[in-house]
Amino acid sequence: MTNEDTTRIGAPPRIGDLLRSVAAQTTPLVRGIADASLGAPTPCGEYDVRALLNHLFGVVVNFQALAAKEPADFSHLPDRVAETDWRDRFEAETGKLIEAWSAPGAEEGTTGGMGLPARTVGSMVLLDLTVHAWDLAQATGRSFAPDPVVVEGLVEEVERMAPMARKMGVFGDAVDLPGDATVFERLLATTGRDPRAREA
Structure with a gap:
């Protein structure tokens, strides 16, 4: 066991x-x-599938910069889905995002225009990829259940950021769920999504 492994215990x-x-x-x-599914509606009322994919492209690219403590620009989101190789491009940019947040020091200090803790900013992009993957799955008739470790890693941060996210219009009002709801369903509900809407 290395010294780094020892310091990561717990x-x-x-x-x-x-x-x-x-x-x-x-x-x-x-x-x-x-x-054929690009025009389908998603659980994000302002986005169809195409717009949500372009939003995710913007997130994946800009959060690479934030990991490196560089400025990000969300003011312009080009139509990446208009490119013939957009599926390959998304996978490549997501790989770069993983590399950026795996780099030494990426989770240390602060980053972004609001000077938030880097770990919080990293949790934001993790949340976007997780919940928007669920949104896209819902919109295209598929299922999506993330690794429970990912969900557990998000729960505390999402609860912490929820009040501010609602003030900024990023989250909707929390959705009430029955007692048998899973941890992931409760996470989605905290962001304003109803994970059981199809069952209603």
Whole structure:
């Protein structure tokens, strides 16, 4: 066991490792989206599938910069889905995102225009990839259940950021769920999504 392994005992999983886990499910899901589904509505009311994919592209690219403590620009989101190789491009950029958050020092200090703790910012991109993968799965008639370790790594951060996220319009109002709801269903409900809407 190395010294680094020793210091990581009891520490939360690294953002890079969690991103690698969720990307292993998200990139095949994205690759499987047919062109005919791009206009389908998603659980994100303002986005159809195409717009949500372009949003995710922007997230994946800009959070690479944030991992390196560089400025990010979310003001312009090009239509990446118009490119013929957009599925390959998404997988490549997601790989770069994992590399960026796996780099030494990525989780240390602060980053972003609001000067948030880097770990919090890393949790934001992890959350985006996780819940938007679920959104895309819902929109295209498929299922998505992330690694429980990823969900556990998000629960505390999501609860912490929820009040501010609701003020900023990023989260909707929390959805009430029955007592048998899973941890992931409760995570989705905290963001304003109803994971059991199809069952209603």
